[in-house]
Amino acid sequence: MAAETAKVDPMHQFTIEPLLGANMDVAGFNIAFTNSALWMLITAVVLWVFMLGGMKRELVPGRWQMTVETFTGFIDDMLEANVGKEGRKYVPYIFSLFMFILFANLLGLLPLGIVGLHPFTFTSHFTVTGVLAILSFSIVLIVGFWKHGFHFFSLFVPHGTPLPMIPIIFPIELISFLVRPFSLGLRLFVAMMAGHVLLEVLSSFVIDGWNAGAGFGLLVGVPSFLLMIGICALELLVAAIQAYVFALLSSLYINDAENLH
Amino acid sequence: MPQIAQLAETYASQIFWLLVIFGFVYFVVGRGMVPKVMDTVGLRDKQIADDLSAAQAARDAADEAEEAWRKRENANREAAQALVSKAKGKAQVSTEGKLAEVQARIDAQLADAEARIEESRAAAAAEIESVAAEAAQDITARLANVTVTETEARSAVQKAMAHG
Numbered sequence: 538m539a540a541e542t543a544k545v546d547p548m549h550q551f552t553i554e555p556l557l558g559a560n561m562d563v564a565g566f567n568i569a570f571t572n573s574a575l576w577m578l579i580t581a582v583v584l585w586v587f588m589l590g591g592m593k594r595e596l597v598p599g600r601w602q603m604t605v606e607t608f609t610g611f612i613d614d615m616l617e618a619n620v621g622k623e624g625r626k627y628v629p630y631i632f633s634l635f636m637f638i639l640f641a642n643l644l645g646l647l648p649l650g651i652v653g654l655h656p657f658t659f660t661s662h663f664t665v666t667g668v669l670a671i672l673s674f675s676i677v678l679i680v681g682f683w684k685h686g687f688h689f690f691s692l693f694v695p696h697g698t699p700l701p702m703i704p705i706i707f708p709i710e711l712i713s714f715l716v717r718p719f720s721l722g723l724r725l726f727v728a729m730m731a732g733h734v735l736l737e738v739l740s741s742f743v744i745d746g747w748n749a750g751a752g753f754g755l756l757v758g759v760p761s762f763l764l765m766i767g768i769c770a771l772e773l774l775v776a777a778i779q780a781y782v783f784a785l786l787s788s789l790y791i792n793d794a795e796n797l798h
Numbered sequence: 799m800p801q802i803a804q805l806a807e808t809y810a811s812q813i814f815w816l817l818v819i820f821g822f823v824y825f826v827v828g829r830g831m832v833p834k835v836m837d838t839v840g841l842r843d844k845q846i847a848d849d850l851s852a853a854q855a856a857r858d859a860a861d862e863a864e865e866a867w868r869k870r871e872n873a874n875r876e877a878a879q880a881l882v883s884k885a886k887g888k889a890q891v892s893t894e895g896k897l898a899e900v901q902a903r904i905d906a907q908l909a910d911a912e913a914r915i916e917e918s919r920a921a922a923a924a925e926i927e928s929v930a931a932e933a934a935q936d937i938t939a940r941l942a943n944v945t946v947t948e949t950e951a952r953s954a955v956q957k958a959m960a961h962g
Contacts, residue, residue, distance in 0.1 A: 548799055548800060549800075551799070551800040551801055552800040552804070553800060553804050553808045553811075553812070555811075563814075566810035566811075566814070567807060567808075567810050567811055568810055568811045568814040568815070569811050570811075570815070571808065571811055571812075571815070573808075573811075573812060573815070574811065574812075574815035574819070577815055577816060577819040577820075578815075578819055580819075581819045581820075581822055581823050581827075584823060584827055585823075585826065585827055585831075588827050588831040588832075588835070589831075591831065591834075591835040591838075592831060592834060592835070594834065594838045595838075596841075596842060596845065598838075598842075602838075605835055606835055606838070606839050609832055609835045609836050609839070610836075610839060613836065628828075628832060628833075628836070629824065629828030629829045629832050629833070630824060630828060632827075632828055632832050633820070633823045633824040633827055633828035633832075636823075636827070637820060637823050659812075659816075661801070662801050662812060663801055664801070664805070664808070664809050664812040664813060664816075665812055665816050668812075668813055668816050668817065668820075669816075669820070672820075726801075730801070
């Protein structure tokens, strides 16, 4: 029994558990309020509180206001650089996307296990990242067809393609375009899941090592713990980078829709 | 892998709550708060730009005032210089006039004196001539017992004197 409880399942952290309304069905779909939904809510509330600091609207900003303005300026600059002047109207969407993913990634890394709570990283579920990717992709499609009509298909024929090459280039470009939402969603999901699994596996090395005796503890536990500290720093970096990559690629795809080639 | 194992039972809940909560984030945070934050930044940038341009305008005005002052200063200096040179010219003219007057007086005196000297010299020369002619008449009469008329003696003397 003791051996069984000591066993760490690195995948258990991704388990979704219904908290409220486990049998809440709408039109045959179960929409129970789960731990995943709870952490989405926490992320949204934390983000909202964070943004309140930017609402002081002082002429000379304090630290908090400055931080919020730095983030909005960052997204604004990114869209201006990648899309141009028309990019400004996407700032609300890209900002929401970036901050929501960033806060979700960072909150999911909080060491709340120390006080007995279980942080849940919903960005490690492809159902979530997939929906976000499909949202971005839908915006690209809607904007593209709205602005350019069927001319939008010229996106799949790069400038200067020789006429005989078009039948070959067109399907290749079309497939690479259609793969975008998958790569966008999977990249974030895989990066977050891999990092969390790695941390869990290393922590199980630490625990099992010390459980097996001081010798194993020193041989396996201590190096694993040191590695874990490094990986934690790396995961913080990855949390920010993946949010940035998601927002950057979304804005690049939007640029395709806005400006074609 | 719970992501796949629980897919069938949880996908609806995941998608539903994500759309609800991300929708909240998009409309409240993205649409509601971000534009205000960016407005604040824009307002601040505008204020800074305005202040800078006001400072530039004030500086331009100062430069302009300095330029005008310099122009006025130069004009004043020129006027003063003109006044000075005019006074100088006037003084010079009057000095020259006085000098010319004095010079004329001196010249007149000089000419007068020279005329007098010339007169005296002519008188003296005439006297010497007549004395020499008399002396020559005398000498010829005494040494050679030749009587020379006064006119002859005078012409001889004049010839000798012309030869120097």
